[in-house]
Amino acid sequence: MSTSGTLIEVSDMSHGYTMAGERMTILKNLSFTIDFGEFVAIIGPSGSGKSTLMNMLGCLDVSDTGSYLLDGQEIRKLSDNKLAAIRNEKIGFIFQSFNLLPKLSAVENVELPLVYRGISHRQRRQLAEDALTKVGLGDRMHHRPAELSGGQQQRVAIARAMAGSPPILLADEPTGALDTRTGKEVMGMIRQLNEQGHTIILITHDLEIAEQANRIIRIQDGNLVEDRRKA
Numbered sequence: 001m002s003t004s005g006t007l008i009e010v011s012d013m014s015h016g017y018t019m020a021g022e023r024m025t026i027l028k029n030l031s032f033t034i035d036f037g038e039f040v041a042i043i044g045p046s047g048s049g050k051s052t053l054m055n056m057l058g059c060l061d062v063s064d065t066g067s068y069l070l071d072g073q074e075i076r077k078l079s080d081n082k083l084a085a086i087r088n089e090k091i092g093f094i095f096q097s098f099n100l101l102p103k104l105s106a107v108e109n110v111e112l113p114l115v116y117r118g119i120s121h122r123q124r125r126q127l128a129e130d131a132l133t134k135v136g137l138g139d140r141m142h143h144r145p146a147e148l149s150g151g152q153q154q155r156v157a158i159a160r161a162m163a164g165s166p167p168i169l170l171a172d173e174p175t176g177a178l179d180t181r182t183g184k185e186v187m188g189m190i191r192q193l194n195e196q197g198h199t200i201i202l203i204t205h206d207l208e209i210a211e212q213a214n215r216i217i218r219i220q221d222g223n224l225v226e227d228r229r230k231a
Contacts, residue, residue, distance in 0.1 A: 007167065007199055008034040008057065013066035015052055026052045027063065028222040034201070036167065039194040041202045041213035049222040051172070054203045058091055058170045059083045071167075088116050092161030092198075094190075096173035098153045100145040100160075106132060107141040110160045117164065124163075131159035135189060151182035158189055162198070169193060172203045187212055 010032050016025040026049045034040055044050040055061040056068060059075055062083075068075040070086065078086070092113075093099075100109045107128045114124035132141050135155040145153050154174065161169050171190060175183030191212065194200045202213055210216050218226035 005036060006033050007036045007038075007071055009067070009069040010057075011067040011069075013053075013056065013063045013068060015056065015061075015063040015065075026222050027056070029066070030219075030224050031066075032217060032224065032227060034199065036199055037194070037197055039191070039200040039202070039214045040217060041204055041210035041215070042217045042219060043204055043207065043210040044219035045205055048219045050203055050205075050219045053219060054170065054172055054201075057201060058093065059087050088113055089164070090166050090168055092164070092166040092169045094154075094157050094161045094169060094171040094174045096176040098145070098150075098157045098177070100153055100156055102145050105142045105144055106137060106148065106156045106159075109145070109156055110163050113160060114164055119164075127163045128159070131163040132156070134162075135159045149182075150178055151185060154178060154182075154186050155189070158186070158193075162193060166198075168199045168201065170201045170203075173205070174202070175206075175209060183209075 010030055013027055013030040014025065015027040016023055018024070030053065042050050042053060056063050062076045070090065075083070101112070104112070107125065110128035110131055111124045114127060119127070129141060132138060135158050137152060137155050137159065140148060140152060145156070148156065174190065175186050178186060187209065190200060190202070200213070202210070204210050215229045216226065217224060
């Protein structure tokens with residue numbers, strides 16, 4: 001994968017579903033590009049389509065029509081196995097609900113995506129320990145999620161997302177379950193990851209959070225209604 005130029009190219013993306021015999025269109029002919037190293041916030045109210053768009057960008061689903069090129073590769077044409085491989089290698093996910101496995105320690109949770117890459121135990125343990133140290137949890141590596149605060153759990157989730165150095169970090173309401181102070185700390189970490197070269201795509205309904213990005217894409221009723229880069 002290259003490290004400059006266009007990373008994501010979305011063209012005329014539409015998506016919907018059928019409920020009770022009626023077709024509901026969620027995304028309507030969206031088109032935009034995201035370059036390597038950008039920090040983009042996708043903002044919109046509940047029901048606007050931003051979560052559906054996140055699923056498309058994260059290769060968790062594919063659109064009904066249009067095109068999605070990720071580093072020049074057409075995602076809509078790939079098999080489920082290929083999509084899973086791309087998610088594992090190219091996208092780090094940070095979720096509002098942390099999505100940590102309760103029976104695993106922090107370091108084991110961070111290691112998990114690396115297991116699926118076939119990385120040796122010694123190497124993935126080192127990568128996981130390095131990532132946890134970077135987010136300030138070097139002394140909490142062997143604690144389980146229940147033994148950690150919400151902010152610490154989100155730090156584990158950030159460490160898990162960044163451990164394999166994926167080019168894209170996709171953060172879905174990463175501060176939604178946190179208090180204001182902890183939320184600011186987490187956003188500080190995300191900005192730092194962007195400064196280190198990660199492309200950040202942040203999904204949020206909160207304008208104050210979105211304003212911390214360098215670019216805001218606003219979705220409303222499935223339409224792209226604003227695409228604003230900060231000066």
